[in-house]
Amino acid sequence: EIRALADRLYARVDWRWALNRGDTLTMGWRPPGRFLKHRWRGYSEALLLYVLALGAPEHAIEPEHYAAYAEGHDWIPVEGRPHLHAAPLFIHLFPQAWLDLRGLADRPMRERGTDYFENTRRAIALQRDHARSNPGRFAGYGEHLWGLSACHAPRGRLRLRDGRQQRLFGYVNRGAPYGPDDGTLVPWAPLACLPFEPEAAQASLVRMAKSYPELLNEGRFPGGFNPSLDGGGPEGWIDARVVGLDQGLVVMMIENWRSGFVWTLMRGIPAIRLGLERAGFDGGWLRQGEGARGNPPASSAKG
Numbered sequence: 001e002i003r004a005l006a007d008r009l010y011a012r013v014d015w016r017w018a019l020n021r022g023d024t025l026t027m028g029w030r031p032p033g034r035f036l037k038h039r040w041r042g043y044s045e046a047l048l049l050y051v052l053a054l055g056a057p058e059h060a061i062e063p064e065h066y067a068a069y070a071e072g073h074d075w076i077p078v079e080g081r082p083h084l085h086a087a088p089l090f091i092h093l094f095p096q097a098w099l100d101l102r103g104l105a106d107r108p109m110r111e112r113g114t115d116y117f118e119n120t121r122r123a124i125a126l127q128r129d130h131a132r133s134n135p136g137r138f139a140g141y142g143e144h145l146w147g148l149s150a151c152h153a154p155r156g157r158l159r160l161r162d163g164r165q166q167r168l169f170g171y172v173n174r175g176a177p178y179g180p181d182d183g184t185l186v187p188w189a190p191l192a193c194l195p196f197e198p199e200a201a202q203a204s205l206v207r208m209a210k211s212y213p214e215l216l217n218e219g220r221f222p223g224g225f226n227p228s229l230d231g232g233g234p235e236g237w238i239d240a241r242v243v244g245l246d247q248g249l250v251v252m253m254i255e256n257w258r259s260g261f262v263w264t265l266m267r268g269i270p271a272i273r274l275g276l277e278r279a280g281f282d283g284g285w286l287r288q289g290e291g292a293r294g295n296p297p298a299s300s301a302k303g
Contacts, residue, residue, distance in 0.1 A: 010271070015053040015061045023068035025049060025061070042072025043086050047116075048095040055275025066279045070108050078126065082112040084119050087175020088149040089127065089189045090249075092120040096195075097252040100263035103284030104276065115283070121196050128200065130176035137162075138183035139236070140227040144200075144207040147189035148174040148181060151224035152239050161230040168226075183228035184237075187212075188221040188246045194257035214238065220247055 020026045020035045025046065028036040040046035050069055053061045074085045086092060095101075101116040109115050131146035139161065155170030160183070168182050175181075190204035208215055212235045215221060222239040223246060229236040255261045266272050267285055276286060 010052070010056065011058045013053075013056060014059045015056055016059050018053075019061060019065065023065055025053065025065070025069075041069055042074060043070075043084050043091065045091055045094040048098055051095075051099065051272060051275035051279060053275070054278040055271035055273070057271065060278075063278050063280065067107075070106065073108060075112070078122055081122075082114065083122050083126075084108075084116075086123065087178055088173040089123065089147065089175070089186070089193070090149045092116075092123050093189075093192050093249060093253070096120065097192075097249055097256070098262065098266050099272070099276075100260070100267060100285060101281075104281045104286060105283055106280045110282070117196065120193075124193050124197050124200065127176045130181070136166075136181055136183060137164075138181075138228045140185070140211070140234075141183075144203045145185065145211075146204065147186045148176050149186040149189045150174065151184060151186045152241060153182065153184040153224055153226060154229070154237060158229065160228045161236065162228070166228070182226070184224050184226040186224050186246075187215050188223075188250050191221070192246075192250050192253045194253050198257060217242075221250070 015025070018025050018029070022039060024039045024041045026035045027038045027040060030036070040049060046069065050061075050066050054063065054066060075082050076085045077083070096116065103115055103117070105115040109119070127146045127148055128143060130148070131141040132143050134141040150171070150173045152171045154168045157165050157167050160166050166182060168184070169180055172180055174184060174186070187208055190201050192201075194201045212225070212227065212233075214233055214235050215225060215238065220242045223241045223243050224239045225235050225237060227234060227236040231237045252262050256263055273286065
């Protein structure tokens with residue numbers, strides 16, 4: 001019944017209407033009848049959104065809309081190679097919790113000889129390099145303590161435990177290599193990197209468990225913490241919020257690393273294959289003939 005309802009809801013979404021006569025999807029609509037002014041253009045978690053919109057059984061958008069989205073990508077050189085830049089880790093991670101992009105590339109990736117999976121590995125390397133160099137001289141940063149992403153933190157100028165004054169940004173998309181960075185780390189982010197860099201992810205988990213034992217509470221990580229602030233323990237400031245969106249991502253990525261279950265399930269959904277193909281993706285499991293062709297739709301699949 002859940003799968004049948006999901007199929008019905010998916011078929012009802014009017015993706016063309018969500019374009020609002022533009023070339024990219026709008027970020028939302030609110031009553032009494034106004035679209036938000038911002039659009040999904042350029043590399044973001046909306047990669048998954050465009051795959052769904054392109055593969056929809058009704059009211060699907062066209063490949064040129066994906067091309068317009070991709071035109072906004074921010075490419076930077078990293079060690080002589082092109083890197084699709086997104087400072088916070090969540091942008092790289094959330095679409096790939098569902099989409100198995102190992103060896104898959106769309107036109108912009110093919111033109112640069114890479115794919116989204118390898119691009120995410122480079123993003124992780126950039127974060128670890130930033131933590132090692134630690135330009136802000138924040139407490140704890142290092143090879144095994146990293147993870148910058150969107151999260152809450154205190155706001156305003158506060159005194160760090162080493163006596164320095166530091167501007168804290170509140171809620172912001174923290175990231176590397178270009179910031180912002182105020183010493184606030186996202187403890188769940190390295191663990192969500194397990195499918196991409198399992199050794200680095202596990203080393204970070206061990207480091208946090210040993211050095212910051214108050215972080216893990218009933219098997220859940222908080223939204224963020226800042227060990228540079230004086231909070232009574234080595235953890236410094238700890239976010240009181242535990243965000244379900246973050247916890248769900250971690251669970252999915254652990255399972256993708258263990259068994260690939262979520263990726264396998266999604267490869268069996270015809271709309272996912274169709275959406276990827278209409279976006280111009282090729283390679284990986286698409287070329288190998290795996291996934292939707294010859295498999296039942298999600299609404300009738302077991303599991």
